[in-house]
Amino acid sequence: MAGVLETTRTRGGWYDELDGRVRVVAAALFAVVVVALTGFAQLTAALVGAAIAMVLAGLPIARTLRRVVAMDAFVVFMIAMLPFTIPGETVFTAFGFPASFEGFRAAGLIAMKTNAVVLMALALLSSFEPVAFGRALARLGMPERLVHLILFNVRYIDVLDREQKRLRIAMRARGFRPANSRHTYVTYGYLVGMMLIRALERSERILSAMKCRGFSGRLHLDTDERFGRVDGVFVAIFAPFVTGLVLWETLARVAAS
Amino acid sequence: MHIVDGALSIPVLVAGSALAVAGIGLGLRRMPIDKIPAAGVLSATFFVASLVHVPIGPSSVHLIVNGLAGLVLGWAAFPALFVGLLLQAAFFGFGGLTVLGVNTVDVALPAVIVHYLCVPAITRSGPRAAAIWGSIGGAGAIALSAGCVALVLALSGEEFVPAARLVILAHAPVMLIEGILTGAAVFLARKVKPELFVVFATPARGV
Known part of the structure; x- marks a missing residue:
């Protein structure tokens, strides 16, 4: 059964051959650079680069695009009002409010940045085997306890998700139908409360099992x-691409000033 | 509410990341290695809970339960919620990478605040009164989170102020739902396993 965090690959997936650190650093660097870009031309290049990286990742394209679209709902929420709140040359008027060209420009830039970063993150990171992701972060200097917290999450998200589904089936079997009612919210509250109680008891068993196997206050990351x-x-491919974006942006800013 | 990459100004991103690092650091200090299993399994629970959708009007929303996370985890909510956001950003493409720090502060700081406000009363009083304090914590955390998101947007630029107002408005029904839900969860936990609120309780005197 595929886990919550794992994405089944349809093809290739040669990113797994890469050192995990390279993937994490590449995705982070790309995000930082893209957020600082200010022109449509540079952002188009970044978006195309991210799209190519995604195709090379061998992830199921339809599913990945669905995730991008789901996130775009948040983007729309954030930028929908910009044309009306940024003053400038009026393009059209809606309900007596003028929509400005500058506002549309700002909204378009944000939308492109978000999509480029998300595509690259999905390409380089979502294709990770989750435990390898934790190890890569550890080797990049993340505090050990935080890494172990990540690894425990990776392990137990699947276990608890299955438990949650079992509890939901039990609720349905007893005739529970979600609706807009206080009863529904109280019931979901009991569901979450029950999951927490079971989680704490489970963690006590885990700790005993760890002690039984000689746990002495240190966990190892091999x-x-x-x-x-x-x-x-x-x-050799990625560094010139990002450097090119930075240079392009610098030249564009110099030319504009 | 996830803020996405590309909308916030650079100073806001830097300040948010610095605050997040400080909060995570404090949280990790309250989390010795033998509490890692409890912290890990509980934070995985909050991750799974945030995948649960509850009906609201004709639509549905996913749970946030950061109030409940704060009540149970205290300062450990910072690393726990950060890990959840990190895994969502990396594996689902939700939220963003450069906004990770800001998003962490937006959900975890309210969690810590309601911990200090509500946990003393929850552990002292009976299940019924505890449930009321739980409701206050659950609803309060959402209100504070919405306030943080709105503040972060408004600080990034005058032009985001209407979006910031919309964020607060949109969270009003979520506040109600999470209040009822957290109250019920606290009621159950207080009756069945009151230790849940003590495992990560803030020590009376420094660490």
């Missing part, structure tokens, strides 16, 4: 990943 030839190839 890794034998090395920066290899595939990483070299990836960096």
Whole structure:
């Protein structure tokens, strides 16, 4: 059974050959650079690059695009009013409020930034085997306890999601139908409360099991990943791409000033 | 409410990330290695709970339950909720990468605040009164989160002020739902397993 965090791949997936650190750093660097871009041309290049990276990841394209669209709902919420709140040259008037060209421009820029970052994150990160993601973060210097917290999450999100589904089936079997009522919200409250109680009891069993196996206050993160030839190839393509975006942006800003 | 990449101004992003790092650091100090299993399984529970959709009007919303997370985890809510947001951003593409710090503060800071406000009363009083304090915590955390999101948007630019107002308006029904829900969860936990509110309780004197 596929887990909550795992995405089944349809093809290839050669990113798994990469050192996990390279993927995390690449995705983070790309996000920081893209957020600072200010022109449509540069952002189009970034978006195309992200789209290519996504195709190469071998993720199911329809499902990935559905996720991007789901997130775009938040974007629309955020930017829908910008044309009316940023003053400038009027394009049209709706209900007596003028919509400005500058506002549409700002809204368009935000939408492109968001989509480029999300596409790249889905390409490089969502294709991770979740435990490998935790290890990569550890090797990048994330505090050990935080990494273990991530690894426990990765392990138990699936277990608890199945438990949640079982409890929901039990509720349905007893005739529970969700509706807009206080009863519904109270029932869901009991569901979450029950899950928390079981979680705490489960964690007590986990700790006993760990102690039984000689847990003495230290957890180990084993890794034998090395920066290899595939990483070299990836960096040789990715670094010029991001550097190019930065240079382009710098030139555009100089030209504008 | 997820804020997305690209909307916020750079100073807001930097300040949010710095606050998040400080909060996570404090949370990790309250989380010795033998409490990692409890913190891990509980934060996984909150992750799964946030995948649950409840009906609202003709539509549905997913739960946030950051109030409940604060009541149970205290300062440990910072790392726990951060991990949830990180995994959502990395594996679902929800939220964003550069806004991770801001989003963490927006949900975790209210969680810590309601912890200090409500947990003493929850552990002292009977289940019924505890449920009322739980409701206050659940609804209060959502109100504070909506306020934080609105503030962050407004600080990023004058032009986001109407969107910020809309955020607060949109969270009013969510506040009601999460208030009732958290109250019920606290009522149950207080009756069946009152230790839930003590595992990560803030120590009376420093760490």
